[in-house]
Amino acid sequence: MNPSLKLALLVLIALEVSFIQVWSINVALIVVSLILMLLGRITWRRLLWLTLVPLFFSSALVWSLMLRSSASTHFLIVIFTRLFVYVYMGGWFTLTTPPLWLTHSLEQNAKLPSKFAYGFLAAFNLMPKIQAEVATVRAAALMRGEVLHVWSPRLYFKVILAAMNWSDQLAAAMTSHGFVEGAPRTHAQTVPLVARDWWLFVGSLLLVQIGLFVGLP
Amino acid sequence: MKRWHIRDIILVTIIAIFMGVIFWALGPVYTILAAALAPMGLQPLANELLLGIWVMAGPLAGFVIRIPGAATLGELLGAVVEMFLGGIWGASTLISGTLQGFGSELGFIFTGYKRYGWFTLFLSSLTTAIVTFVWDLFRNGYAAYHLPFLLLLFCVRLLSIFIFGGVLTKLINNLLVRAHVLKD
Amino acid sequence: MATVTVQSLTYTYPKQAHPVLDHLSGTFPTGKFSLLTGVSGGGKSTLLKLIAGLIPMSATPINFDGHPLSAITPTQRASTVAMLFQEPSTQFTMDTVENELRFALENQQVPAEEIADRCDAALNFIGISDLKFRKLMFLSGGEQQKVALAIIVAMDSDVILLDEPFASIDPPTRLILLEKLVALCNDRGKTIILADHDLSGYQQWVDHLAVLADGQLTLLSTAATRERFAAFTPQRLQLTHVQLPNDQLTVCLQGTQLGLAHGDRQLLTPQDLSLYAHRTTLITGPNGSGKSTLFKALVRLGRYQGQLTYRQTDITKIRKRRYARQVGLMFQAASAQFLNVTVAEELALSQKYGDHAYFTPTRIQQLLQQLDLAGRDEQVLYSLSSGQQKKIQLLCMLIMAPDVLLLDEPLKGLDYASIQAVMTILKTVQQDLNLTLILISHQLSGLDDLVDLHLTLADRHLTYQGVSA
Numbered sequence: 057m058n059p060s061l062k063l064a065l066l067v068l069i070a071l072e073v074s075f076i077q078v079w080s081i082n083v084a085l086i087v088v089s090l091i092l093m094l095l096g097r098i099t100w101r102r103l104l105w106l107t108l109v110p111l112f113f114s115s116a117l118v119w120s121l122m123l124r125s126s127a128s129t130h131f132l133i134v135i136f137t138r139l140f141v142y143v144y145m146g147g148w149f150t151l152t153t154p155p156l157w158l159t160h161s162l163e164q165n166a167k168l169p170s171k172f173a174y175g176f177l178a179a180f181n182l183m184p185k186i187q188a189e190v191a192t193v194r195a196a197a198l199m200r201g202e203v204l205h206v207w208s209p210r211l212y213f214k215v216i217l218a219a220m221n222w223s224d225q226l227a228a229a230m231t232s233h234g235f236v237e238g239a240p241r242t243h244a245q246t247v248p249l250v251a252r253d254w255w256l257f258v259g260s261l262l263l264v265q266i267g268l269f270v271g272l273p
Numbered sequence: 274m275k276r277w278h279i280r281d282i283i284l285v286t287i288i289a290i291f292m293g294v295i296f297w298a299l300g301p302v303y304t305i306l307a308a309a310l311a312p313m314g315l316q317p318l319a320n321e322l323l324l325g326i327w328v329m330a331g332p333l334a335g336f337v338i339r340i341p342g343a344a345t346l347g348e349l350l351g352a353v354v355e356m357f358l359g360g361i362w363g364a365s366t367l368i369s370g371t372l373q374g375f376g377s378e379l380g381f382i383f384t385g386y387k388r389y390g391w392f393t394l395f396l397s398s399l400t401t402a403i404v405t406f407v408w409d410l411f412r413n414g415y416a417a418y419h420l421p422f423l424l425l426l427f428c429v430r431l432l433s434i435f436i437f438g439g440v441l442t443k444l445i446n447n448l449l450v451r452a453h454v455l456k457d
Numbered sequence: 458m459a460t461v462t463v464q465s466l467t468y469t470y471p472k473q474a475h476p477v478l479d480h481l482s483g484t485f486p487t488g489k490f491s492l493l494t495g496v497s498g499g500g501k502s503t504l505l506k507l508i509a510g511l512i513p514m515s516a517t518p519i520n521f522d523g524h525p526l527s528a529i530t531p532t533q534r535a536s537t538v539a540m541l542f543q544e545p546s547t548q549f550t551m552d553t554v555e556n557e558l559r560f561a562l563e564n565q566q567v568p569a570e571e572i573a574d575r576c577d578a579a580l581n582f583i584g585i586s587d588l589k590f591r592k593l594m595f596l597s598g599g600e601q602q603k604v605a606l607a608i609i610v611a612m613d614s615d616v617i618l619l620d621e622p623f624a625s626i627d628p629p630t631r632l633i634l635l636e637k638l639v640a641l642c643n644d645r646g647k648t649i650i651l652a653d654h655d656l657s658g659y660q661q662w663v664d665h666l667a668v669l670a671d672g673q674l675t676l677l678s679t680a681a682t683r684e685r686f687a688a689f690t691p692q693r694l695q696l697t698h699v700q701l702p703n704d705q706l707t708v709c710l711q712g713t714q715l716g717l718a719h720g721d722r723q724l725l726t727p728q729d730l731s732l733y734a735h736r737t738t739l740i741t742g743p744n745g746s747g748k749s750t751l752f753k754a755l756v757r758l759g760r761y762q763g764q765l766t767y768r769q770t771d772i773t774k775i776r777k778r779r780y781a782r783q784v785g786l787m788f789q790a791a792s793a794q795f796l797n798v799t800v801a802e803e804l805a806l807s808q809k810y811g812d813h814a815y816f817t818p819t820r821i822q823q824l825l826q827q828l829d830l831a832g833r834d835e836q837v838l839y840s841l842s843s844g845q846q847k848k849i850q851l852l853c854m855l856i857m858a859p860d861v862l863l864l865d866e867p868l869k870g871l872d873y874a875s876i877q878a879v880m881t882i883l884k885t886v887q888q889d890l891n892l893t894l895i896l897i898s899h900q901l902s903g904l905d906d907l908v909d910l911h912l913t914l915a916d917r918h919l920t921y922q923g924v925s926a
């Protein structure tokens with residue numbers, strides 16, 4: 057399915073699920089996402105992680121609601137299953153959509169200005185450097201006799217300076233590699249957007265609506 | 274009004290990722306806190322206590338980049354990164370991210386993107402707390418809680434957001450101003 | 458093909474009192490290799506950025522074959538002038554080599570069906586076809602610079618600017634890259650302007666050295682050029698004092714079956730390794746062989762296999778805060794070390810926790826003088842040139858005076874005079890305080906007096922070099 061449409065579908069369903077209290081629809085969505093993830097060959101470790109963590113948070117939330125509110129059992133079941141819908145659907149999306157493909161699609165199909173598409177990509181690809189930087193800043197401070205905590209302004213100060221430095225360098229490098237904001241570009245790879253994608257999109261949304269209608273108490 | 278240039282877009286994304294990384298360096302603290310409070314039915318309180326750090330990307334991006342939409346984009350991108358890194362909240366992070374960002378953006382909107390001081394920060398904390406709280410009333414079923422507990426949750430949230438998104442952000446801003454990378 | 462002419466260029470950074478470039482004029486002819494050098498903070502980077510159009514200026518007195526840069530449409534700029542940056546890792550947008558090449562060609566609106574061929578041809582020219590599908594982030598600095606060069610070749614830019622492109626590149630790779638550049642000049646008529654402090658390897662290609670000093674550009678005569686090159690001849694780069702370790706030395710850091718890896722790539726096969734106290738050890742090895750990774754393991758910033766002990770105690774058993782004060786690291790990137798805003802604040806922080814008995818305010822002022830940094834107390838650290846930052850960074854770590862000081866490329870981007878000053882300071886402080894210094898460096902000029910022991914990392918193995926005492 058086309059990544060941009062897939063993203064829109066995901067957000068629309070998540071939004072709908074947040075407001076409507078039908079547990080059967082939640083369960084149906086969980087089952088569908090689970091099947092899609094299994095078809096996408098998800099690893100067992102990842103699936104376990106995607107199950108255990110929401111299990112803990114969902115249970116804790118429901119337990120808290122049981123103690124501190126007078127919510128009905130139906131409501132509790134809805135809340136309990138809702139988190140799994142989010143997590144499983146998110147899991148299916150990230151499993152089946154490489155970030156590069158998504159940005160290509162957003163640029164070509166959703167007409168996102170290319171400066172956003174490539175600006176995001178440039179920063180995302182710096183991820184390993186960004187992760188290492190936090191550890192480096194804290195270690196460098198220790199060597200100078202200072203401890204940096206999450207509430208130390210200096211930690212963020214250093215991190216933002218690094219961000220500014222890198223964004224300057226990356227922007228200069230993109231210019232040097234011929235990138236001009238708003239200028240037309242060719243595409244070595246085109247992301248297809250065909251009728252089938254639209255059918256899938258509209259069809260899935262319709263199914264959810266029908267499910268909601270039937271399931272409403 | 275300033276427009277988005279490629280450098281600003283890269284900068285806001287890197288800041289968002291940094292905030293996500295710092296927050297996840299904190300991951301165990303969150304889980305332990307949540308686990309400790311859960312048996313008493315206080316797990317949501319863990320959320321509220323740490324929410325301030327989580328939503329810091331918004332005001333920080335708004336202060337550093339000073340272009341309309343910076344706060345929203347900062348939070349939203351943080352959420353996208355988190356989703357791709359396999360964060361536990363899945364699809365709903367995209368919605369919460371947008372709302373959290375929009376919450377802090379409101380503070381800047383109300384001051385017309387002209388004032389960058391305490392007042393804006395306080396306003397932005399307040400709007401963030403309100404917007405995100407309304408969202409949680411629905412998403413996490415907070416609406417069902419008894420009123421006193423609900424009030425407690427809100428106060429803790431506001432305080433946390435004010436400390437991190439307000440006081441800490443201002444202190445960071447002061448350092449950046451002294452380093453000549455930001456205007457006062 | 459383009460000749461670059463600069464006529465009476467004056468540039469002042471915003472909010473600065475003095476111009477960096479002051480009525481500078483010069484010509485960089487087409488098909489020629491121009492080498493630019495000069496003191497740290499002289500304005501080389503500034504000049505190159507101005508030529509590349511990366512610093513906006515209203516009316517630039519810089520012409521390409523008579524056309525001012527502003528008259529060239531933005532989309533054509535990249536095929537006129539392209540820049541290779543000093544910092545290898547932050548010059549790419551995409552994840553893999555192939556995607557980055559595509560990105561650059563798409564920007565130039567090359568038709569989609571031609572892109573693949575041009576990518577392959579460029580990779581072939583630089584000789585890195587095997588890197589095509591690799592992730593850019595996980596390439597070594599040398600490999601990243603090769604990729605950056607391949608992109609410029611693919612874009613077919615007329616003028617190629619290089620700002621200290623070899624600052625963190627090992628000598629053999631440096632020679633290979635240099636040959637490719639010369640081939641671009643000779644075979645394809647490209648104009649190349651390269652800024653560098655380390656002049657080794659250029660003699661045979663360059664007859665006139667351009668020196669940037671006091672905001673002006675001077676072209677040296679052949680004789681004067683040869684004189685400058687003399688300090689970088691291979692004989693001057695030899696280490697004559699190194700010896701193999703003997704029993705009289707005390708071990709300070711000991712690795713037992715120490716191994717290093719990134720993912721499933723083994724960088725160091727498990728081996729025993731001793732590092733000795735109160736001596737200066739130099740570690741050399743090709744780009745990407747794992748030298749920085751070793752340092753990170755030593756300061757507990759990275760994973761390792763086997764066991765590491767500091768004075769017979771396992772380093773994981775020592776409290777992090779205490780250990781960080783015993784074994785310090787001067788990072789490869791200078792800005793990673795700084796915690797404050799101004800030079801004075803940064804030095805004050807080091808004095809507070811460091812060895813203040815030895816590093817008295819007078820001594821520090823004297824050191825600043827020696828490093829040509831006096832009078833910059835109130836300057837913001839991040840507006841210093843790269844060489845100036847490096848010197849402040851070194852001073853900060855020396856004042857901390859940890860028992861073991863690890864230095865990752867301490868000479869990167871320093872001019873010749875600064876290297877001499879740094880060497881004198883390191884030597885004096887090391888003797889006065891009996892420090893243990895371990896340093897990584899690609900650049901060997903001036904190191905001979907300082908170094909006692911020499912470790913090389915090659916074929917995933919660390920071995921001591923030299924003659925037995």
Ligand SMILES: Nc1ncnc2c1ncn2[C@@H]1O[C@H](COP(=O)(O)OP(=O)(O)OP(=O)(O)O)[C@@H](O)[C@H]1O
Pocket residue numbers: 470471473477495496497498499500501502503504840841842843844845870
């Ligand atoms: N953004 C800036 N704002 C103010 N001053 C600056 C800025 N960038 C550089 N300078 C100053 O301009 C001078 C020239 O800097 P530049 O980086 O061009 O030197 P350089 O010759 O490349 O030095 P190095 O060999 O150390 O890299 C330095 O004194 C530096 O402090």
Ligand SMILES: Nc1ncnc2c1ncn2[C@@H]1O[C@H](COP(=O)(O)OP(=O)(O)OP(=O)(O)O)[C@@H](O)[C@H]1O
Pocket residue numbers: 184594595596597598599625627719720724742743744745746747748749750751
């Ligand atoms: N976070 C990482 N993940 C995967 N690989 C990495 C990571 N960091 C470094 N590497 C790889 O490990 C190898 C060793 O890197 P290291 O920085 O230690 O090399 P080095 O010997 O210091 O090289 P240089 O002389 O260029 O500084 C390189 O090939 C590098 O690409």
Ligand SMILES: [Mg+2]
Pocket residue numbers: 501502503620842843
């Ligand atoms: Mg420079």
Ligand SMILES: [Mg+2]
Pocket residue numbers: 748749750789865
């Ligand atoms: Mg290194």
